[in-house]
Amino acid sequence: MWSFARKILMHDKVKFAVAAAGVSMSVMLVLVQIGLYLGFMENASNLIDHSTADVWVTGEGNENFDFAAPMDERVYYRIASTPGVDRAERVVLAFGQFRLASGGNQGVEVVGLERDAELLSPWNVVGGDVRRIHEVDGIAVDRSELPKLGLDGADGGASPGLGARNEITGFRSRIVAMTSGIRSFTTSPFVFTNLETARAYTRTRDDRITYVLVRRAPGTSVDALVARLDRIPGVEAHARPSFSTRTRDYWSSRTGVGTGFFMTAVMGVIVGLVVVGQILYSGTLEHLKEYGTLKAMGAKAGAIVRVILYQALISALVGYVIGGGLSFLVREGVRAAALNVVLSPNLLASTAVLTAVMCSAAAILSIVKVLRLDPASVFKG
Amino acid sequence: MQPIVRLSGIGKTYGAGETAVSALVDAELDVFPGEVLLIEGPSGSGKTTLLSILGLLLRPSAGTMSVHGRDVGKMRESELAAIRASVFGFVFQGFNLFPALTALENVSYPMRLKGTSVKSPEAEARRLLELVGLGERMKHLPADLSGGQKQRVAIARALGGDPPVILGDEPTAALDSKTALAVMELLGSLAKQHGRAVVVVTHDPRLERYADRVVRVEDGRVLAPERPSQRTSLAGHERHAA
Ligand SMILES: Nc1ncnc2c1ncn2[C@@H]1O[C@H](COP(=O)(O)OP(=O)(O)OP(=O)(O)O)[C@@H](O)[C@H]1O
Ligand SMILES: [Mg+2]
Numbered sequence: 001m002w003s004f005a006r007k008i009l010m011h012d013k014v015k016f017a018v019a020a021a022g023v024s025m026s027v028m029l030v031l032v033q034i035g036l037y038l039g040f041m042e043n044a045s046n047l048i049d050h051s052t053a054d055v056w057v058t059g060e061g062n063e064n065f066d067f068a069a070p071m072d073e074r075v076y077y078r079i080a081s082t083p084g085v086d087r088a089e090r091v092v093l094a095f096g097q098f099r100l101a102s103g104g105n106q107g108v109e110v111v112g113l114e115r116d117a118e119l120l121s122p123w124n125v126v127g128g129d130v131r132r133i134h135e136v137d138g139i140a141v142d143r144s145e146l147p148k149l150g151l152d153g154a155d156g157g158a159s160p161g162l163g164a165r166n167e168i169t170g171f172r173s174r175i176v177a178m179t180s181g182i183r184s185f186t187t188s189p190f191v192f193t194n195l196e197t198a199r200a201y202t203r204t205r206d207d208r209i210t211y212v213l214v215r216r217a218p219g220t221s222v223d224a225l226v227a228r229l230d231r232i233p234g235v236e237a238h239a240r241p242s243f244s245t246r247t248r249d250y251w252s253s254r255t256g257v258g259t260g261f262f263m264t265a266v267m268g269v270i271v272g273l274v275v276v277g278q279i280l281y282s283g284t285l286e287h288l289k290e291y292g293t294l295k296a297m298g299a300k301a302g303a304i305v306r307v308i309l310y311q312a313l314i315s316a317l318v319g320y321v322i323g324g325g326l327s328f329l330v331r332e333g334v335r336a337a338a339l340n341v342v343l344s345p346n347l348l349a350s351t352a353v354l355t356a357v358m359c360s361a362a363a364i365l366s367i368v369k370v371l372r373l374d375p376a377s378v379f380k381g
Numbered sequence: 382m383q384p385i386v387r388l389s390g391i392g393k394t395y396g397a398g399e400t401a402v403s404a405l406v407d408a409e410l411d412v413f414p415g416e417v418l419l420i421e422g423p424s425g426s427g428k429t430t431l432l433s434i435l436g437l438l439l440r441p442s443a444g445t446m447s448v449h450g451r452d453v454g455k456m457r458e459s460e461l462a463a464i465r466a467s468v469f470g471f472v473f474q475g476f477n478l479f480p481a482l483t484a485l486e487n488v489s490y491p492m493r494l495k496g497t498s499v500k501s502p503e504a505e506a507r508r509l510l511e512l513v514g515l516g517e518r519m520k521h522l523p524a525d526l527s528g529g530q531k532q533r534v535a536i537a538r539a540l541g542g543d544p545p546v547i548l549g550d551e552p553t554a555a556l557d558s559k560t561a562l563a564v565m566e567l568l569g570s571l572a573k574q575h576g577r578a579v580v581v582v583t584h585d586p587r588l589e590r591y592a593d594r595v596v597r598v599e600d601g602r603v604l605a606p607e608r609p610s611q612r613t614s615l616a617g618h619e620r621h622a623a
Contacts, residue, residue, distance in 0.1 A: 011481030298466025
């Protein structure tokens with residue numbers, strides 16, 4: 001019956017094209033909008049997700065990853081000497097002002113790392129030498145943030161911006177390494193440097209740190225370690241995965257960033273629903289006489305419903321393939337604008353299901369129409 | 382001989398109260414295997430209503446009706462549909478073919494939807510199209526066929542699943558007179574060769590020569606046969622056979 005449905009559906013090429021375009025549009029809106037949202041969420045927790053720490057320790061009451069209040073460095077020594085801790089590293093995370101050549105300032109999110117850091121360091125390094133961030137003014141920034149820093153094409157070479165000298169909050173900086181795709185949720189560019197320089201850039205006192213990253217000793221469970229570290233006064237300890245989720249949830253719920261994307265995605269679904277529903281319905285009306293004939297001939301109601309449902313599912317399939325393809329093109333296209341569209345297998349699979357459900361729902365009106373059709377109507381006019 | 386379909390005391394009233402229309406009153410009609418039965422009568426007399434009840438498309442308001450001796454009065458719609466699928470083939474004035482489907486598909490797909498026991502609906506559809514003289518037109522869309530050819534496709538479709546009764550409501554009305562006679566002749570030969578009953582509603586008295594029995598409907602009443610059966614037309618069938 002698939003071929004029967006396909007032939008009826010595709011007989012009117014223009015109508016079919018409109019239906020396919022409607023579904024494609026809808027699929028693309030859903031994929032791109034939710035993909036963008038997932039991209040933002042990925043950014044929100046990227047430092048955590050790319051660390052190899054088992055546990056993140058922060059000052060008590062810090063809800064916001066990017067704006068966490070600093071804590072006393074003595075905590076670090078207590079953590080390092082806690083049983084079950086194999087390695088502990090300090091991290092300074094705070095905001096500084098990057099002085100632009102044009103005279104203005106750009107807020108940057110400074111990440112200060114220990115020399116020989118093992119639990120967190122810039123990834124996706126595409127230029128320079130990331131070890132040189134431990135030189136007194138050495139910083140690593142992301143290639144995609146150069147325009148914001150007023151540095152795009154600064155030296156015109158293969159790695160524009162590399163070697164650029166600037167000032168952050170009154171202290172000298174020199175770009176010694178370049179990464180690709182490390183972006184913050186706050187939209188302030190990340191600046192990776194060493195602990196001391198980070199404190200200078202962010203006016204953080206010398207005895208203050210923001211995070212302690214912990215690797216557990218062999219034989220210690222993460223949960224046990226989290227519980228033990230949590231008992232240290234003034235701090236909170238979180239296992240890496242739950243800290244990541246917490247950070248995403250915070251940004252997602254506090255900024256309402258999800259709502260906008262979901263609204264657009266929902267609009268996309270409604271547009272698809274209306275277009276496909278309309279096309280299927282007008283096709284059904286056009287073939288009412290023939291469907292009535294099938295009913296008169298004694299075709300089972302279920303069989304006729306299938307013929308219509310299959311038309312909906314064929315529209316869904318064609319629209320999904322086109323819309324999905326377009327979404328991948330959009331993803332490549334907006335990459336230049338430093339936007340991250342995450343088309344995860346999960347998203348692709350759930351959108352496929354959503355598309356099938358949407359098109360089936362769009363067929364309901366047609367199905368009701370045919371089921372209500374009086375077989376005796378075939379002999380009328 | 383046992384009739385395939387038996388109507389007795391059948392009445393049909395459309396609507397209720399002031400606007401009620403009594404379309405059929407106390408109708409008696411038997412349909413026998415192998416006969417060509419013509420139903421004639423003025424416009425609005427109740428012919429289509431009679432044919433619809435005969436084909437289990439419409440429930441009568443009064444009377445009893447049996448198919449192959451089984452009372453169908455209290456059957457559910459799904460049971461009626463199952464009987465329609467196995468007992469009746471339908472032919473329409475407007476052909477009612479799917480414009481998107483070839484002649485072959487217009488015959489084979491409905492056979493599948495009906496759920497007939499035919500093993501290969503496609504092979505059966507080919508055979509039926511050969512039978513109605515359209516062996517050369519199987520891959521054509523309805524738009525590329527003449528009216529007579531379209532009606533032949535519809536007749537082949539009606540024959541799918543080998544039903545013992547073919548019902549047609551003015552199947553020749555949309556055709557020119559020569560084609561109309563040829564189509565009627567085809568229907569007649571199907572009755573003669575396969576012991577099928579063919580019941581045709583028509584306004585065209587020239588079709589009478591292919592009929593074994595003519596029934597008149599006037600003002601909702603089925604009148605007794607006007608003429609005895611016209612066996613003499615059999616020779617004519619052979620002469621016109623395609
Ligand atoms: N669905 C309906 N509702 C109300 N009245 C109807 C309905 N169908 C038919 N009628 C009426 O019943 C009567 C018989 O109609 P029917 O269609 O059976 O006539 P007919 O003999 O087939 O006419 P024609 O030769 O014009 O096709 C007519 O008066 C018609 O108006
Ligand atoms: Mg009529």
